[in-house]
Amino acid sequence: MSEGFGLVVRFALCDQEAAAAFDELCATTLVGIKAAEPGTLTYVVHVPEGEPLVRVFYELYADRAAFEAHEAQAHTQRFLAEREQYLAGVEVTFLNAISGKVAVQQ
Template sequence: MTDGYGLVVRFTLRDEEAAAAFDQLCATTLDGIKRDEPGTLTYVVHVPVDEPLVRVFYELYADQAAFAAHEAQPHTKYFLNEREQYLAAVEVTFLEAINGKVAAQQ
């Protein structure tokens, strides 16, 4: 499986107020992702069980070029700029797919 490029991002938010604002920022950003990014195969925000101030993103792109296109979008640039005010920490892990099942693109 040579196609597929992904990442997992773990955000720790400052407090409950920051978490609520961050969630709204994510919702707004996701609207742009759904509308403008055919190469973004999966983009899901998770809240880990018993960690209400943590958000984990799982992102899967068709390839590195699709990820680069995602990063160049105005809605992504806005998210990257605005998120800092809500964060206590961030950890990014880049992934290269070697095996698995990916849903068909729409």
């Protein structure tokens, strides 16, 4: 399975107020992702059970070029610039697909 490029990002948020503002920033960013990024196959924000100040992103792109196109978008640049004020920490894990099942794009 040579197609697909993904990442998991774990964000630790400063407090409940920061979490609410971060969630709003995510919602605004997702509007742009849905409208302008055909190479972004999956972009999901999760709250781990029992960790209300943590957000985990799962992102899957058609390929590395699609990820780079995502990073260059104005809505993504805004997210990257504004998120820092809400964060206590961040961990990024890049993923290269080797096997699995993916949904067929229509």
